[in-house]
Amino acid sequence: MPGTVTGPRLLESLREDATSDARAAFDERYSPVLLAFARRLGPCELPPEELVARALDAFVADFTAGVFDPSKGQLRDWLFASAQAHIAGASLSAQDPLSSPEELEQVWRAEWRRAIVRRALQELYEDETENSHVLQAFELHCLEKRNANEVAHELGMSRSAVFSAKSRLMERLSGRVGQLEDEF
Numbered sequence: 001m002p003g004t005v006t007g008p009r010l011l012e013s014l015r016e017d018a019t020s021d022a023r024a025a026f027d028e029r030y031s032p033v034l035l036a037f038a039r040r041l042g043p044c045e046l047p048p049e050e051l052v053a054r055a056l057d058a059f060v061a062d063f064t065a066g067v068f069d070p071s072k073g074q075l076r077d078w079l080f081a082s083a084q085a086h087i088a089g090a091s092l093s094a095q096d097p098l099s100s101p102e103e104l105e106q107v108w109r110a111e112w113r114r115a116i117v118r119r120a121l122q123e124l125y126e127d128e129t130e131n132s133h134v135l136q137a138f139e140l141h142c143l144e145k146r147n148a149n150e151v152a153h154e155l156g157m158s159r160s161a162v163f164s165a166k167s168r169l170m171e172r173l174s175g176r177v178g179q180l181e182d183e184f
Contacts, residue, residue, distance in 0.1 A: 007075050007184055011063070018064045027056055029184070030079060032118070036111040037083050044090045055079075055086035076184070080108045116184055120176040124169060133157060137165040 010029070013022030031052055038048035059082040062068055068078045088104055125135065133155055140151040141162055148166075152159045 008070065011070060011075065014060065015064060018060050023060065026060070030056065033111050033115040034079070034083055034087065036114065037108055038087045040107050040111065041088055044087070046090060048087075051087045051090055055082045058082050058086055076109075076112055080105065083108060112184070116177055116180045117173075120173055120180055123176060124173055127172075134165040134169065137162045138169045142166055142170065 010022060010026055013020065014026055016022070034052040034055055035048055038044065038051050044051055059068070059079060062082075063078075068075075084101075084104060136155055137151055137157065140146045140154070141148055148159050148162045152162045155162075
């Protein structure tokens with residue numbers, strides 16, 4: 001997608017000036033993942049937004065100090081380490097079922113994937129504004145799990161057109177998810 005900044009380019013900009021627009025773009029891209037992770041862990045000492053801000057600040061400080069070497073690991077893993085230290089460590093649930101490192105990592109990876117899919121869907125909607133029936137059919141059938149016959153009747157289109165919308169948009173969505181996985 002034109003205008004999308006890849007993870008490596010974003011990190012390069014962040015290293016050059018951590019107080020710039022790159023920091024705002026970094027926070028915009030990764031805050032939703034950290035926030036979803038914090039909320040999945042349950043009650044914490046501080047509001048989730050504050051924990052996320054601390055985790056991002058710590059990551060940026062470490063990154064600009066040269067602690068994070070992009071050639072020796074993935075950004076996702078470095079952010080997870082920051083999330084573990086600043087978010088999971090603040091959980092008030094001592095008997096939380098998500099307390100083992102494996103379970104925390106599983107939740108982290110699921111939230112990372114959800115963030116990518118949400119972003120891909122958002123971009124899909126931005127690209128498909130000219131054909132609202134196709135988007136409606138996709139939403140109703142794929143996201144709301146409604147029957148194709150019901151959706152076709154409601155939108156005044158054939159059942160075949162509903163399946164065509166699903167196929168076309170799922171293909172585009174899948175391709176975009178793959179691209180975003182590389183960019184994130």
